[in-house]
Amino acid sequence: MKLAVHFPVFSKIFFLVKRYFSLRLWCFLIFYLIINNVFFWLAHLITYSQRYDIVLEYVWIIPLLCLRKKWSLVLFTITYICIYIFDILYWIKQFYHYDNLSEFVDLLYFIPQAPKLYWLFLGIILGNLILSLFLILKYLVRLASTQMIVPLSVLYLLFAICFYDYRGANLSDRYQTVGWWGSYYETIQNLKFNTQFFWRGTLKPEFYDWPHGGVLQKQINIQHPPKKILFILNESWGTFVPEHGAINSSVKAPLLNLPNVQLIAQGENPALHSTIMGELRELCDLKAKSSNFKLGPFDKFKKCVPVRLQKQGYTVQAFHGSYAKMYDRKDWYPHMDLQDAHFFPQFSNIKQCHSFPGACDYNIVHDVSAANKSAQGKSFIYWLTLNTHHPYSELDMLGANTYDCHQPLFNGRQEACRNLNLQHQFFQVLADEIKRGGFKHTDIVVVGDHSPPIVFDEFKDSFKPDSVPFIHIRVN
Known part of the structure; x- marks a missing residue:
């Protein structure tokens, strides 16, 4: 008798899950995360570097992609580029320490005199950004839809409440972020010695x-x-x-x-x-x-x-x-x-x-x-x-x-x-x-x-x- 009463409820839940958490949504999410993280996964195998396996800043901007409006895609592109640059800047700090953005920009002026290996790094980093955006805006966007925004938000809330990985909040040596997933924003907020990471700083050095x-x-x-x-x-x-x-x-x-x-x-x-x-x-x-x-x-x-x-x-x-x-x-x-x-x-x-x-x-x-x-x-x-x-x-x-x-x-x-x-x-x-x-x-x-x-x-x-x-x- 109880089964008969509850069976329609289970059927409704199953129908909602099937409708809003479809295979299309899962394929979209998986391919999106692969595209914006695979470069760093491969780099880890070569350089033994550390970084979140999944950086959540990329996840937060998915709704812009799902809207599929011209203005939202332009805003997505700009935001994605900013996050990628920030991602690269923070990742590089494992190998070359610098205090703020202006100091890093100063280093770029010397690229013409840099070793060929550094030119190769720069080419790979820029090429990965271009390839990632091309794959997302040319192909992946076709899987996106406004109907995905709500289920993706629900998934994120469940993930944040039940499965969030907080290890990256305490940074290890060499500016590594450690964890399966995490936010750079959260990490930087918790760094006692890195609060000026992205500030331009003073123009004069103040000796x-x-x-x-x-x-x-x-x-x-x-x-x-x-x-x-x-x-x-x-x-x-x-x-x-x-x-x-x-x-x-x-x-x-x-x-x-x-x-x-x-x-x-x-x-x-x-x-x-x-x-x-x-x-x-x-x-x-x-x-x-x-x-x-x-x-x-x-x-x-x-x-x-x-x-x-x-x-x-x-x-x-x-x-x-x-x-x-x-x-x-x-x-x-x-x-x-x-x-x-x-x-x-x-x-x-x-x-x-x-x-x-x-x-x-x-x-x-x-x-x-x-x-x-x-x-x-x-x-x-x-x-x-x-x-x-x-x-x-x-x-x-x-x-x-x-x-x-x-x-x-x-x-x-x-x-x-x-x-x-x-x-x-x-x-x-x-x-x-x-x-x-x-x-x-x-x-x-x-x-x-x-x-x-x-x-x-x-x-x-x-x-x-x-x-x-x-x-x-x-x-x-």
């Missing part, structure tokens, strides 16, 4: 004192400095951490094995995330919230090491294998009294290397050595290296690798291994030039600019994230 101090001013007594100083800010020199301290020692061993070299100090120092922040840290003991250094204000640059040494009668020179317009160094270097700066192609050998376009450090070292030898009186030379930049190209290796990247230690750490090989090569090149008498009676301070970025390695924790190594030697 502040770096609380930890740079290595250079800790190692060189500015009141009574040595007669000749070579300061090297070493691109992507980090501290290798997988329980093999011997590797860190062996990287810089070529310097310490020289009989005419005296070790003054070595260790680690806190560091930020970019090369120009490393320059600011070391040359001036400063930090900044923006990378727009060319805008000033430059009053705090008066305390920078080159300015203070020049007042003491030192000749000051700078060397960097890339272009003068990279990070606008041609504009703000002079305010640090780095007027006599040598950029590409102002070198005796302008052969370009592969890790980052520009002259090869193993050739620039001869120009630096010649400048040091020819300097009359007191001399300060600043050398910002280049060829140990990501992606750590094996094409820049001069000979056999020092570290065998096939040994078990480097399983899942191939980029880290290439970085170590290039770093060891750099120290060997510097040691060879010392043997040739290029840096007699010179204090040499070498420090990393930032921890090496890792993109393709399965394990991203090969180097300490917030500190860099340094070494101070004296050549007799």
